[in-house]
Amino acid sequence: MFKTKTLAAFSLGILVVAPTAGFAAYPDHQVSIVVPYPPGGTTDLLARLVAMKLTDKLGQTFIVENKPGAGGQIGSAAVARSKPDGYTLLMGTINTHGINEAMYKNLSYRTVEDFSPVIVVAETPNVMIANKNAPFKTFKEFLDYAKKHPGSVSFGSTSLGGSPHMAGELLKATTGIDMVHVPYQGGGPMLNDVIGGQIPVGFDNLPSSAGHINAGSLRALAVTSKERWPSFPEVPTMAESGVPGYELSAWFGLLAPAGTPDDIVKKLNVTIAAALKDPEVNNKLAAMGAQPVDNTPKQFAARIKAEVARWIDVVGKNEITQR
Structure with missing residues (x-):
């Protein structure tokens, strides 16, 4: 009887902690953050700052890979097609996850369906x-x-x-x-x-x-x-x-391929959110002209949907030619 209860308790314990074990194990090897633009731009600078902090906090190397071209489509599509295991990420922008949906008739990825939003890192x-x-x-x-x-x-x-x-x-x-x-x-x-x-x-x-x-x-x-x-x-x-009512700001955020486990998305979100509260990081962002953004994956997903709707409206009203 004692052995049966003990075994049942042990089995229950495995069921309870199993999801957490996967959470704790990530990452166990190098992670790539794809920047869909050339080196030297804002997206690249922010990605390198995030990669540095994730490397420090999570004990594995996070590297930045620049895959520019087609208004950010090449790098974004490459991440969308990647294995959803948290080891290939994208530093997306208002362009890749807002404006492109309005500007390109045949976008090479699905802005909403192909990604799991992690966190908006900064806006400027x-x-x-x-x-x-x-x-x-x-x-x-x-x-x-x-x-x-x-x-x-x-x-x-x-x-x-x-x-x-x-x-x-x-x-x-x-x-x-x-x-x-x-x-x-x-x-x-x-x-x-x-x-x-x-x-x-x-x-x-x-x-x-x-x-x-x-x-x-x-x-x-x-x-x-x-x-x-x-x-x-x-x-x-x-x-x-001299231009009353003019307003336009940009944002930059980390995304994973759709289907990435929620515990990995959460771990990345929590780790980056904590890093963004570090005074050293805040000072670096301020020197660059950016501000951190406190948000959840769900809030980021809602922002992407809102941006897509906004820019489809702007492009239509201003009769900007699609490509």
Whole structure:
């Protein structure tokens, strides 16, 4: 009788702790975080910060793999097709999990169905930056210049259909200025051409431009957030500089392939959320021009659905050509 009860209790114990055992075992080898853009951009910078903290906290190496191309589609689709075991992750963005759904007729992955959202890591405004020798020093001066030179001003962005591209299109739509869009494969190449004077202005996520702005190699004309950004309080908003109602911010978040076990998703979420509360991480994000976001996988999933709906509406109303 005693042995029977003991065996039953032991079996029950196994049933109770078995899910936790899998949780505790992850990860037991190297994990890849895919960045669907080239090195040097905001997505890449944030992914490397997250990889460093996960490596420290979870005892296995998290590496960053850059798989750029097709507006983030190549890297995103590669993760969507990966084994859902937590060892291949994606640093997604408002572009890959919002705007692309509206911009591409035949997207190479399903934005909602193919992924298990983990956590929004950070959000940031976009910033309009200019070559330091450009013939305008402020956003208002730029508007005057663009109105006097219709069709002759080029603006760069990090990709076709990305939030920096949309920031420029939104500016055109709200002010009536005529600018020529020059898309790049990521923030790094675009910034190099603005700094070098190949194009006079560009739109970028603030973190990848922050160092250049602080160093004086680029001039920040305006941020696209509703209010001035805390880490760059001297840079005015578009709204206060002559474009009332203008607002557009970007976010960056970690995702896993659909079907990844909930305990792995939860472990990643809890670990990253704790790291985002670290003063050292907060200081690094602030220096980049970003802010951490406290959220659950469920909240992240809801945000993705909302972004998809928003950008389908924006693209339709502004008659932006799909690809």
